[in-house]
Amino acid sequence: MDTLKLVEEKLPTLSRQERKVAMRVIQDPDSVKQMSINTLAKAVGVSNATITRFVKKMDCHNFYDFKLKLTENHSTNSNKVEKGSIPDEVFSFYKHVLNDTWESLDVTSLRTIVDLISKCNRIYIFGIGSSGYTAQEMTQRLLRMGIAAFPMTESHIMYITSGIMGKNDIILALSTSGNTNDLNRAAQAAQLNGTKVIGITGIKKSPLYELSDYPILVKNSNFVDNTRFINSQFAITYALDIITTMLLENKTYSDRMNHTVEMILDNKFRTK
Numbered sequence: 001m002d003t004l005k006l007v008e009e010k011l012p013t014l015s016r017q018e019r020k021v022a023m024r025v026i027q028d029p030d031s032v033k034q035m036s037i038n039t040l041a042k043a044v045g046v047s048n049a050t051i052t053r054f055v056k057k058m059d060c061h062n063f064y065d066f067k068l069k070l071t072e073n074h075s076t077n078s079n080k081v082e083k084g085s086i087p088d089e090v091f092s093f094y095k096h097v098l099n100d101t102w103e104s105l106d107v108t109s110l111r112t113i114v115d116l117i118s119k120c121n122r123i124y125i126f127g128i129g130s131s132g133y134t135a136q137e138m139t140q141r142l143l144r145m146g147i148a149a150f151p152m153t154e155s156h157i158m159y160i161t162s163g164i165m166g167k168n169d170i171i172l173a174l175s176t177s178g179n180t181n182d183l184n185r186a187a188q189a190a191q192l193n194g195t196k197v198i199g200i201t202g203i204k205k206s207p208l209y210e211l212s213d214y215p216i217l218v219k220n221s222n223f224v225d226n227t228r229f230i231n232s233q234f235a236i237t238y239a240l241d242i243i244t245t246m247l248l249e250n251k252t253y254s255d256r257m258n259h260t261v262e263m264i265l266d267n268k269f270r271t272k
Contacts, residue, residue: 002064003073004029006058008223009204012179018054020044024068026223033071036064060106093224096233100219101235105242113198113214114246120170121147123189126158127174134174134233138240144260145253155182162186167194175199176220176232178206187211200236 001009005021015024024030024044032040040063043050050142051063060066063097117123123142132153142149152158159182166169173187178201188211199212202220209215218235231237248254 003058003069008220010057010173012203012206014054014057015050017046017050018057020046021054022050022198023222030191031071033067034045060188063145087223093221096224097219097221097235098238099240099268104217105239109214109216110239110242110246113216115245116170116196116214117142117147117172117243121166121168122150123170123172124150124152124161124165125172128155128180128183131174131176131180131236134236134240135172138172138174138244141240141244142247144257145246145247146256147253151187155186158169158183158186159189162190162195163192163193165193165195169195173197173199173208173212174201174236175206175208176202176236178203178208180208184188184208184211185194200239202235237248 003192006250010025011019017122021040021044024040035043037048037051039186041051055061055066058066058069060069089260090112102239106202121245125135125139125142127133132151135153136151139149139151150160150161168178169190171187171190173183175183178199184207187199187208191197191213193210197211198214198216200218201208201212202218203209204217204220209217218239221232248257
């Protein structure tokens with residue numbers, strides 16, 4: 001497995017100090033390849049022993065062995081965020097996130113999920129914080145297609161609602177970290193009633209990814225750069241855009257969507 005992909009995959013299993021090392025490797029592998037163990041330890045604020053434990057968890061004998069594997073697996077120009085004007089940097093950032101998400105998505109799995117949404121009685125879209133805003137926006141799309149969708153953006157309401165869900169309902173759970181405890185507990189409670197869970201997350205082997213009946217892995221934007229305010233929902237939105245576009249291949253959904261758009265436009269012009 002590619003060394004960077006391995007670090008991303010094992011991130012949830014690492015200690016807090018080891019995660020500091022992992023994030024530096026993921027975000028700036030080219031500079032890490034040039035560092036000594038002492039330099040890296042000082043740069044991220046950990047001990048040499050922490051780095052040694054980290055590289056052993058990456059199946060390497062020592063830090064030198066880890067750097068060799070990193071060099072072998074990672075091209076210098078691979079998905080590098082180019083430094084230039086701010087628009088150039090943001091574009092490069094999004095290109096990186098989009099490309100890695102595109103590579104991880106499986107069309108057959110997405111088709112299965114679309115079929116599941118088409119046949120369900122109700123779909124509950126879980127999301128807290130930024131993911132809550134994305135959940136609300138996705139709910140609006142589905143409602144315009146005539147699909148019974150309900151946004152769940154508050155943990156207490158999530159848990160209460162999970163108790164009344166049935167086997168013909170589904171949950172679409174959104175969480176970049178996959179480690180939102182209240183969201184995960186509510187989803188698991190609903191599964192006891194036979195409700196299927198579609199989980200979209202940016203970390204493989206996270207609690208949400210593991211519990212989901214239909215997991216979707218997208219690129220975690222923090223793996224590119226967590227030092228600036230960049231849209232953390234970009235990769236999730238891309239996956240939802242694909243699902244939406246697939247749903248609109250259904251003529252009934254497409255007609256309903258067009259009808260609601262016409263109604264909205266008509267109402268806007270009439271009120272002016």
